[in-house]
Amino acid sequence: MALTPMMQQYFEIKEKHKDCILFFRLGDFYEMFFEDAETASRELELVLTGRDCGMEKRAPMCGIPFHSSEGYVARLVEKGYKVAICEQVEDPSKAKGIVKRDVIKIVTPGTLIDSNLLEDTRNNFIASVYVLEDRFSLSFCDISTGEFLTTSSFNSYFKAIDEMSKFSPAEIILVETKFSLKINLEKLIKSKFNLLINKVDEYSYTEDSLVDFDISNIKEEEKISSGILYSYIKETQKGSLSHVLKVERYDLENYMMLDSTSRKNLELTETIRGKSKKGSLIGALDKTKTPMGGRLLRKWIEEPLVKIDEINLRLEVVEEFIDNLNAAGDFKEFLSGVYDIERITSKISSGAVLPKDMVSLKNSLSLLPDIKESLSMCRSLALTKMHEEFDTLGDIHSLISSSIMDSPSLQIKEGNIIKDGYSIEVDELREAMQKGKQWIMDIESREREETGIKSLKVSYNKVFGYYIEVTKSNLSSVPENRYIRKQTLANCERYITEELKTIEEKVLGAEEKIKVIEYNLYQEIREKVALEIERILKTAKIIATIDVLLSFSEASFENGYVKPIISKDDVIDIKEGRHPVVERVIDGVFVPNCTYLNNASDTISIITGPNMAGKSTYMRQVALITLMAQIGCFVPASSAVIGIVDRIFTRIGASDDLSLGQSTFMVEMAEVSNILTNATRNSLVILDEVGRGTSTYDGLSIAWAVVDYIANSIGCKTLFATHYHELTELEEKIQGVKNYCISVKEHGEDIIFLRKIVPGGADKSYGIQVAKLAGLPDKVIDLSKTILQRLEENDINNKNTQSSKKIEPLKSNKGQLSLFDANSEDKGYEARSIDKENSKDIISKKERDVLKEIENIDIINMTPLDAINYIYKLKEKLKSK
Numbered sequence: 018m019a020l021t022p023m024m025q026q027y028f029e030i031k032e033k034h035k036d037c038i039l040f041f042r043l044g045d046f047y048e049m050f051f052e053d054a055e056t057a058s059r060e061l062e063l064v065l066t067g068r069d070c071g072m073e074k075r076a077p078m079c080g081i082p083f084h085s086s087e088g089y090v091a092r093l094v095e096k097g098y099k100v101a102i103c104e105q106v107e108d109p110s111k112a113k114g115i116v117k118r119d120v121i122k123i124v125t126p127g128t129l130i131d132s133n134l135l136e137d138t139r140n141n142f143i144a145s146v147y148v149l150e151d152r153f154s155l156s157f158c159d160i161s162t163g164e165f166l167t168t169s170s171f172n173s174y175f176k177a178i179d180e181m182s183k184f185s186p187a188e189i190i191l192v193e194t195k196f197s198l199k200i201n202l203e204k205l206i207k208s209k210f211n212l213l214i215n216k217v218d219e220y221s222y223t224e225d226s227l228v229d230f231d232i233s234n235i236k237e238e239e240k241i242s243s244g245i246l247y248s249y250i251k252e253t254q255k256g257s258l259s260h261v262l263k264v265e266r267y268d269l270e271n272y273m274m275l276d277s278t279s280r281k282n283l284e285l286t287e288t289i290r291g292k293s294k295k296g297s298l299i300g301a302l303d304k305t306k307t308p309m310g311g312r313l314l315r316k317w318i319e320e321p322l323v324k325i326d327e328i329n330l331r332l333e334v335v336e337e338f339i340d341n342l343n344a345a346g347d348f349k350e351f352l353s354g355v356y357d358i359e360r361i362t363s364k365i366s367s368g369a370v371l372p373k374d375m376v377s378l379k380n381s382l383s384l385l386p387d388i389k390e391s392l393s394m395c396r397s398l399a400l401t402k403m404h405e406e407f408d409t410l411g412d413i414h415s416l417i418s419s420s421i422m423d424s425p426s427l428q429i430k431e432g433n434i435i436k437d438g439y440s441i442e443v444d445e446l447r448e449a450m451q452k453g454k455q456w457i458m459d460i461e462s463r464e465r466e467e468t469g470i471k472s473l474k475v476s477y478n479k480v481f482g483y484y485i486e487v488t489k490s491n492l493s494s495v496p497e498n499r500y501i502r503k504q505t506l507a508n509c510e511r512y513i514t515e516e517l518k519t520i521e522e523k524v525l526g527a528e529e530k531i532k533v534i535e536y537n538l539y540q541e542i543r544e545k546v547a548l549e550i551e552r553i554l555k556t557a558k559i560i561a562t563i564d565v566l567l568s569f570s571e572a573s574f575e576n577g578y579v580k581p582i583i584s585k586d587d588v589i590d591i592k593e594g595r596h597p598v599v600e601r602v603i604d605g606v607f608v609p610n611c612t613y614l615n616n617a618s619d620t621i622s623i624i625t626g627p628n629m630a631g632k633s634t635y636m637r638q639v640a641l642i643t644l645m646a647q648i649g650c651f652v653p654a655s656s657a658v659i660g661i662v663d664r665i666f667t668r669i670g671a672s673d674d675l676s677l678g679q680s681t682f683m684v685e686m687a688e689v690s691n692i693l694t695n696a697t698r699n700s701l702v703i704l705d706e707v708g709r710g711t712s713t714y715d716g717l718s719i720a721w722a723v724v725d726y727i728a729n730s731i732g733c734k735t736l737f738a739t740h741y742h743e744l745t746e747l748e749e750k751i752q753g754v755k756n757y758c759i760s761v762k763e764h765g766e767d768i769i770f771l772r773k774i775v776p777g778g779a780d781k782s783y784g785i786q787v788a789k790l791a792g793l794p795d796k797v798i799d800l801s802k803t804i805l806q807r808l809e810e811n812d813i814n815n816k817n818t819q820s821s822k823k824i825e826p827l828k829s830n831k832g833q834l835s836l837f838d839a840n841s842e843d844k845g846y847e848a849r850s851i852d853k854e855n856s857k858d859i860i861s862k863k864e865r866d867v868l869k870e871i872e873n874i875d876i877i878n879m880t881p882l883d884a885i886n887y888i889y890k891l892k893e894k895l896k897s898k
Contacts, residue, residue: 022115024050024070030103030120036215037101037123038093040086047102048080060096061089090124091134097213099253100124123253126213127188130161130363137357138303138311140164144181145190145246146206147219147238148197153177154238156246156264157184162312162359163260163366163554165247167239168267174200175276175691178209180269182277183319188213190246192222209277217245230264239266260366260550273321273647274664274695278688282667282703283640284598285318298641301597302650304571306352309359309557310564317565321647323661325583331566331649333397336580338570339651347391348567355381358557362550365543372425372434372539375417375546382414385556388563399566403559408552420542432532434539443538446523446531453524457483460517468494475517483521484511569650576601578651581642582658587616587699589643589662589734593655596638597645600653608772609654612639614734616698619755621728621735623744623778626759631772632738633669635759636703639736640665643701662734664700666692668707686719693726702727702735709740717741728753745778800888867891 020028023043027050031039038057040047049057050068054077058065067075081089090100102124107117127143135141140159147154154169155177171177181189191203193216206214219241226244227235235243243264251258281289288296294303299318305311322328338345356377364370385407392404419439426433435443461475470491477483481503487495488509500512513521546553572578576597593609600607608631613619624632642652646659668688689707696702707723708716720741727735728751737744747754756778874887 020072021070024072024076026115026118030101030118034101034120034123037099039101039103039120040081040090041103042083042105042118043080045083046080047083047086048078050076050078054079056098057089057093060098061092087131087133091131094124094126094129094134097126099213120255122255125188125253127186128160128250128253129187130360130367130369132161132357132360135161135360137308138305138315140184140312140315142184142186143188143190143246143250144184144186145192145242145249146177146181146197146202147192147242147245148174148194148200148202149238150196152238154236154242155180156239156243157186158246158250158261160250160254160258160261161363162309163262163363163550165243165261165264166267167235167243167264168269169236169239169242170269174202174205176695178205179276181206182209183275183280186210186212188215190249191216192219192242192245193217194219215249217249219245221245221248227264229258229261232264235264235266254367256367256369257547258366259547260362260554262551262554271323273323273644273662275319275321276666276691276695278691279640279665279667280319282669283637283644283665285644286315296598296602298598298645301576301601302568302572302645304568305564306349306567307355307560307564308357309355309561310352310568312359313561314565314568317648318644321644322649323647323663325585325661328583328647328649330397330399331569332580332583332651334399334566335570335573335649335651337395337397337400338567339574342574344391344394345567345570348388348563349571351384351388351391352560352564352567354384355560358553358560362553362557365547366550368540368543370543371427372421372429373427375421375542376423376425378546379414379417379421382410382417385409385414386411388560392563400563403563406555407559408556410549410552410556413546413549413553416542416545420538429539430532430536432528432535434535440534440538443531443534446527446534449523449527450531453520453527456520456524460520461485468496470494481511482525483517484513485517486511566649573651576653578653579656581646581652581654582656583646584658584660586658586660587734588658588660589614589639589701590656590658591639591642591652591654592657594638594642594657595653596634597641597653599634599638610635610638610772610774612774614701614736615660616732616734616753618753620732620753621724621737621751622755622757623724623747624736624738624757624759624774625740625742625745625778627761631759633705635774636705636736636738637667637669640667640701640703660699662699662701663697664695665703666696666700667703667705668692669703669705689723693723693731696727696731696733698732700731700733702733704735705738706740707737717743720744721747724754725751742778748778797888797892864895867894 027039027041030041031053038049038053040049042048048054048068050070054065057063058077058079061079061081063079063081065077065079068078070076086102090102093100100123101120102122103118104121105116106119106121109116125143127141129135129141141161142157142159142164145156151172152169153171153174153176154167155171156165156167158165168180171180189206189210189212191197191206191214197203203214203216222241222244226248227240229247232240247258247261247264250261275283275285280286284297286297286299287294294300299315302318303311303314305314322331338348358378358381361370361374361378364374386409389404389407389409392400392407395401395404420436422434422436437444437447457475457477461473464475464485465471465473468491470487472488472491474486475483476486484503485500486509492510495510495512499514501514502510503513504511578597589612591612594612595607595609612622614622624636626632638653642654642657643659643662644665645652646657647662652659668685685707689704692702692704704723708718708720720737720739721744724735724737724744724747727733732753745756748756755776757774757776758778760773760775870891
């Protein structure tokens, strides 16, 4: 059987887009066939039907209305699919044979520009990665804003992955080379990101790929990664990308380095649990009024500065806004009315801009003179420069204001877009549409009067249009010189006149003509605005910068932050520092703490104390205060002197990485290895409980060695929290090591956390008290105390006698083994005393096995958590039948 012409056309187009779900336009629907239909019906919950197409079996088919396709496309893209939009590219009424169709756009996760499908304050990057021997080149583009960035010279794929995670791309182009295949980069990317990966060959790059840009300062490997990325974008968008103005090369050395682990642990842009903005640093600082400002704030937090002059320029603006609340209030008012200019320009460039977007742009531009006027009254160097460079774009505002209606049609082909007075032709057609009926009535009245035919009427039908109808009895009164016979009927004759033909052309064609003319005029206006995109984006960038600095000032004023001193010295000196997030959510008063670190006498702080007392909060707040200072924000402290930090590293918490087959301890050691390999003398390192994932002596040895290595081989400022009290000895052994602890108040057997960091080391961990606070059963707590007492006694005896570390069984006063207290109220256990010598005659085999297991455990080398879990396991054994 031969395929139908329509299905032949479908297969020809589908062959070119095998990796996409093809939305094939048929009339008022987008139809999908075969595997695409099966996938779409499953993912979109559509009814799967069939269609005869000239094959033995009906083709599986499903469809959606074209006018409501955006939501369906968004759902597929969100699930990681690519969607090819195939439209009718000629008028069906004029087509000879089958209507011509072609793909006009490919929608992918990384190439979305529709603001309804994107988060306002988050960029939507598509990335490409190219590997040449041990060098990586990365390129990133957000076509919804026009940003296009590239960098290179990574000597580690872990560093490349860290840089990619900073941008959180929605899609990646993997340029396959023998080097990327050698390290299985695709598997590594999949283990770290849940996104669409497109693989292309390195030879798909040509010298013409970046012909639209000045690439004189771009390295060769960067040309390949950015060239392939740009080619992919052009291939999918199939339209103008005039808003992508340049490929901007950046050096990692210009910003503080933050690996993915540190960004996650410090919860810079989202919380570890819940992935929520609320509870993160950006949630505490974001007071921005525009989407552009929100995106720039995220970028600044991800890329703290390392140049003192640039940081101080920002701090000076924040200070001016705080000192001049009236000026700050004016800026807030003006910025609140500014729409997302960056994303509107991307729509203008691509031709996807709607009339309502143009009105939003016009309304935004109307505020620019006020913003410039406010800038003129500012004194800080950065704001003065912004005033000089600020373009109010008055000509663009005038063009849109004079041409586009204030409340235009939602679609560009429906008319009702162009303002009255902008086009004479549109005005005449609009008048014809509005007055056409009256014109017809006037003609009818006049013709009756002139001819004397009282029954004469002017009518209309779809076949003949407008006509004058005269009955047979009145034909003698018809003026032969003006009336032209059009149709003869049994009882009447129908005529037209030159005047009626003219009116007919105006009235009948006006509605369709005006839609076409308005559409063409709108496109002309769009093209005129598109020529000024570079000017528009430059102004948008200034607005975003003002917005972020204003946000810093508002957050600083509300929360009592102070201006930090950015120092050339290698010191971090924070007085009464606070955690910027925790202080906002706790019940009660947050307890501030001081910090002093340098690279000589106070390099490493060993911090001991119980869990839940605030060690992690304290260390994180030091890192966050340092980072906040280097993004140009005031900080939560009574005063702060911050020496420039080139990197912040954190090793906090326990987690495994099953995707790479790594245990919790292996992940911990890999993170420590990364820190020890990449930290420099100017870095800030946060280490929490290094070595706790293995046995006591192994862990202690590793923690000791790590402190020694940092002190003697790196020399960077470090906060090191630990439960290994033995490490407090290092204060006397290693230059630059100082002991601190969390102060605790004991009240009987209970403890109260005072949250204060004080000099000195803690002499115990209060683990059992913390376990009690956490709600462990009293029976477990009591038994833990007994075991701890016996362990401590045994450890003292071992130290005195240098004897075996084997633990003797716990004994009661009668010299008998005791599993549970004789006064136990737990009816699930039978309290009993057991004669050790005759135990096999008195107790069960299960109980003998438990006793034997207790005798043989190496409890000295167990962590407290392991011990508690072990006790619980024995308890469950005894309960089992």
